[in-house]
Amino acid sequence: MARTRQDRRNDFDEFFTTAVTTFTEFRDNDRHAEKFQNIYMLNICPGSRAGGTNNRIVEVFWGNRPFETITQGRSWKALTEFGATLLYERDDNGFVIISIYPAYTDSRKQLESIITLEIWLDPIKLKDKSFLKKNWNDLMAYMECTSLDGNPTFFQRQRISYLRTFKNLVIDNKWIPTRFSVFTKEVLKYVLTVGLSGFIIYLVTLLNQPMNEKTEKQLEKVNKNLEKVSTQLDKISESNSDIRIITITMDSINIQTKEILKAIEKHKEK
Numbered sequence: 001m002a003r004t005r006q007d008r009r010n011d012f013d014e015f016f017t018t019a020v021t022t023f024t025e026f027r028d029n030d031r032h033a034e035k036f037q038n039i040y041m042l043n044i045c046p047g048s049r050a051g052g053t054n055n056r057i058v059e060v061f062w063g064n065r066p067f068e069t070i071t072q073g074r075s076w077k078a079l080t081e082f083g084a085t086l087l088y089e090r091d092d093n094g095f096v097i098i099s100i101y102p103a104y105t106d107s108r109k110q111l112e113s114i115i116t117l118e119i120w121l122d123p124i125k126l127k128d129k130s131f132l133k134k135n136w137n138d139l140m141a142y143m144e145c146t147s148l149d150g151n152p153t154f155f156q157r158q159r160i161s162y163l164r165t166f167k168n169l170v171i172d173n174k175w176i177p178t179r180f181s182v183f184t185k186e187v188l189k190y191v192l193t194v195g196l197s198g199f200i201i202y203l204v205t206l207l208n209q210p211m212n213e214k215t216e217k218q219l220e221k222v223n224k225n226l227e228k229v230s231t232q233l234d235k236i237s238e239s240n241s242d243i244r245i246i247t248i249t250m251d252s253i254n255i256q257t258k259e260i261l262k263a264i265e266k267h268k269e270k
Contacts, residue, residue: 009090023042045060085100086098097121
C-alpha cells in the first residue's frame with residue numbers, strides 16, 4: 001500500500017520525539033565532540049531554537065562562544081563565533097529537507113551559507129539510526145572544517161569536499177545546481193559539439209555512396225538517441241537520474257555508430 005501524507009507526518013513526529021535521545025547518544029559516543037561540547041555546547045531543539053513551538057522543525061546545533069574582545073574607543077566588544085547547524089524541515093506533503101549550516105563569525109563566512117543534504121526525503125528514513133549517524137558525521141565534519149579552532153581529519157575534509165561537489169548549495173540566497181551536474185553538463189556539451197561534430201564530418205565524407213536499408217535504419221536510431229540526449233541535457237541541473245539516462249543513451253549511440261561505420265566501410269570496399 002502506498003504511503004500517505006499522514007504516514008509521513010507520523011514518522012516525522014516519531015523522529016521529533018526521539019531526536020534529543022538519539023543525538024545526545026551520538027555526541028556522547030563521539031570522542032571528537034568533547035572539545036566542542038566544552039566550548040560551544042550541543043543544542044538539540046525539536047520545534048526549532050526559536051521557542052520550540054514549530055512541530056515541523058528539528059534543529060541540532062553547536063552554540064555560540066566569544067573568542068576575542070576588541071576595544072572601540074572607551075568601550076569594548078566581544079567577537080562571537082556561531083557553531084554549525086543540522087536542520088530537519090518537514091514540508092506540507094510530509095517530506096523532509098535536511099540541511100547543514102557552517103560555523104561563522106561576523107567577519108568570517110564560507111562561500112556557501114547552506115549545504116542541502118537531502119530533498120523530499122521520506123521521513124521513514126529518519127527511523128534508520130545509521131542514516132541519522134551519517135547526518136551527525138556530516139555536521140561534525142562541517143564543524144571541524146568551518147570553525148575557528150576546528151582540526152579536520154583528512155577524511156572529514158574529503159567528506160565536505162564531496163558534499164560541496166555532489167549536493168546543492170545555497171550561495172547569496174540562491175539555490176545552486178550541484179557542481180557535479182554542472183560539470184557533467186559541460187562535459188556532455190563538449191562531447192556533443194566536438195566529438196560528434198568530428199563523427200558527422202567523417203560520416204558525411206563516407207556517405208557519397210548510397211546506403212542499404214539496414215544502415216539507414218541504424219542512422220535514424222542514432223539521430224533519435226541524439227535528440228533524447230539533447231532533451232536530457234536541458235533537465236540535468238535538477239536531477240542526477242538524468243545522468244544515468246544519458247549514460248545509457250550514449251552507450252547506445254556508441255554501439256550504433258560503430259555498426260554504421262562498419263556498414264559504410266563495407267560499402268566502400270564493394
